[in-house]
Amino acid sequence: MMILLALILVLIALLYIYFILPHQYWKKKGLQHVEPTPIFGSLYENIIRSKSIADLIESFYKQLKQYRYSGLYNLTTPILLVNDIDLIKTITIKDFDYFTDHMNHAKEEVDPLWSRNIFAMIGEPWRNMRSTLSPAFTSSKMRYMFNLINDSAEHFAEFYLKQNKDIISLEMKDAYTRATNDIIASCAFGIQCDSLNDSQNDFYVKARNAFDFSGLRQYIFFMYNTCPKLMKMLGIKIFSDEMANFFRGIINETIDVREKNGIVRPDMIHLLVEARKGKLHEDTSTTEDSFAATEEYSINRKITNIQISNEDITAQALIFFLGGFDTTSFLMCFLAYELAVNPDIQDKLRQEIEDTLEDCNGKVTYEALMKMKYLDMIISEVLRKWPPISILDRICTKDYTIKATRSYEQDYQIKKKDVIWIPVFGIHRDPEFYPNPEMFDPERFSLENRRNINASAYLPFGSGPRNCIGSRFAIMENKSIIFQLLKRFSIVPTEKTEIPLKISPKHLNVTAKNGFWLGLKRL
Template sequence: MDLWTKALLAIACGWLYYYFKRRLSYFKDVGVPYCPGWPVLGSMGSVLFRRKHFVEMIQDLYNSHPEAKYVGAFDFVRPVLVLRDPELIKSIGIKHFEDFPDHKSFIDDTVDPLFGANLFNITGDKWKETRALLSPTFTSSKMKQMYELIVECARNFNDYLAEQPRSALAMVATKDLFTKYTNDVVATSAFGIEVNTLKDPNNDFYVLGKEATNLEGLQSLKFFLARAFPQVMKALRIRFVREKIANFFEAIIGDAIKTRDAKGIRRPDMLQLMMDAREKGAGKHVKLDITNMTAQAFIFFFGGFDTSSTQMCIIAHELTINPDIQKRLQREIDEVMKRTGGQPKYEDVNSMLYLDAVFNESMRRHSQGSLLDRLCVKAFELPPAVPGAPPFVVQPGMNVWIPAAGIHMDPKYYENPKKFDPDRYYQKKVSINDVNNLGFGIGPRACIGNRFAILETKVLFFFLLSKYNLVPNAKTRVPFDYSKDGFVIKPIGGYWLAIEPRA
């Protein structure tokens, strides 16, 4: 190696050292309490090296400075603020939403239209128009119309279990089982097609959808790379969803639209709402072509298919290792079954207090939406993080994190927070603007499909527990410690239990 090469390497190493040292000393320089970050990886190092689950990392950031209203952290090399104070969270998430209206967008819709153009990822006026367009899909009246479609899927689920030998039900991987149910629910509710995945698990809708929504392994790495280096991902044209899968879902949407237009068919689903808006003109910032309509239907699929099935796994696991809670829930189900003659209506399921409490406690105890983010678009002054410190001005382009997983496990708000205790929520309504219950987000940017996710989950457990008990087997993990091998919440070894007919 000649002298010039050595000199250039030394200069490059020196520049990199200076750059990362300066980035990682940002909060020290501005007087904000912070958690030191790893070079390049920032606060994500412990997650990428599988020392901690992402949820645990968020909780550690939240607990690092209990005296502070907010603390500094690093999204790879980018400084971010982690809010701890409920009033600040309300201020940024609700009151001053116009100053923090967006998520940080890190997927380019020209490279990956299915992920990049959906409601979660888009920003600004395009988000406002799309949100206004899709919101009517998830009203209570629309949920009532979808209810019978969901009930049919739940009854098919029970029929399938009744056909299985006892040996097959003695060792059940619930993630695989519940995704087949959610696949059928979303297929009929969002895409207007009927499949029976329990009997035909090799149908393209399920197989390709399962691949597209997988957030483990290589997909998990892509997710982190997209957050750290979005421009690199764009330049290399790296996609989350393979072109074959994108084309498949576009073809489904295109065929459904042609059929409905030709035959005058109308259904109470998201696709119909977008078709109606297309005819009226969706808005000056939103073009409702096949690609855009597919992107919106796909994010509904992603949430309803994968996130909801994981929440079902969480609930089933907690009911399995807490049999007293399961029995109490079954008593409530039996009462409704008896009162309705086995034909519960939407209002019957929706008014079940203990079922509602079990669902809400599962969202608190195991927060899939462990981190909410908001992107600043207008300079905003925060009060001092700790007494005696200077105020901090959040600049446009800076990301703010709301640590749901930290708040949900704070003993200041929840006594004995590690305990799964539905009585915390018995006869208590949870609002989308409740700063202590952030499972579906907060404010105008909260999850648009929360009613649907709650309904498909409640309906499943209503019918399942009316006929079956969930019991532990040799693979049921106790205690419920999170596996660190991926982004998704799951016990070490996965979700396993046994299903037995009730006596």
């Protein structure tokens, strides 16, 4: 009996030490914070699927906005929530050297392939890879791949046009992931797919399974930071060995065939191989860019003789695929939804499309697409209202002090390895920066109004040197598909369309709870 009682007391003590005591962290620091739920921390409502990460982040931001920074808990891990846009700019740009890494990186021995992609890499290896790859993602390189993307976008629109129905009811996420699958297969892996006519082709099925981060799988990213030893012990990886070997095989075979036969194709594999040879250089040509496209920052690296293996190329192609297949298709879905429920905006965009086609003699060019002002305003507003990710994260890489600027503050030291979250979804829905934020209003991004937007409060693709390297590709992909679609169809609500949309609590990305059901009505 005494032994049993002792075991119970030990168990209670362990529970207290590992699951209760850590939740005293912010109280001891004297910082305002979100009150945690025992064991689960601040994300309990998302864990039980009653609230999305995006909605939680917005509620935390509203609750604590008056403080430049505050606290919350990811399970038992303390997270510093940075609410002030000037402080965000300082952390992500001015003092970037203190906050260079993401939280969801993995050590090579835990997940060899994931650890080598540019999103997950840390420290000097990341700096070297970013400097090497940046020239592959400039506007001129996007022009290089435009025809591949536009051909796929035309095929996508023509597929539905051939169905010869007045209104075609679609779940747009399913439709768009097939389109993005074929675009990324072509641009990142150099292979041709037709996921509309061949709905169960091997490439699409593998990609759909690899990039499904709904349910419990969304927590893999968080767990890499909070429990790396457990992830290694359980052998949990972002991409299973089967998936990794499938994509490795494609990359290895493609590179081998091209090198043996001297094949050059305008796609990402070619650009990455050129980077390996040291033949990619920054271009000085000027091309009209999207308002939402990320700025490229110098990270003071002149790279010579960097070793880029086929494994590195596979890792970059996979993260490029993840962004293009999943995140970009969500953006397309929200774009289609907003056009369907705002027909006046859709009509105005179609007029711009018709004017552009007239100027181009019926065949759109890259330059003409990039010059479409209203289309860019719409894309920018979709990314404002429905940012692809609800938070940005950074890990402090060396001790850093936030200087007090308000009467109630004291200098606050962020320790090395502390985690920071930036509440993008909350900032994008803040009426201080975007009046009437629930309203879809492309005019916010007109040439006259852009000067009123604080760039630090617009973060759809991140901020600073660690921003999304593929933003231009994602924007061009969206513009191409919506251009070809609206040339042939009106996008309309159907009886299945949920208005207003509710955000899914089951996904890490911002997406619709009950799907994106819309109709394509032939013009």
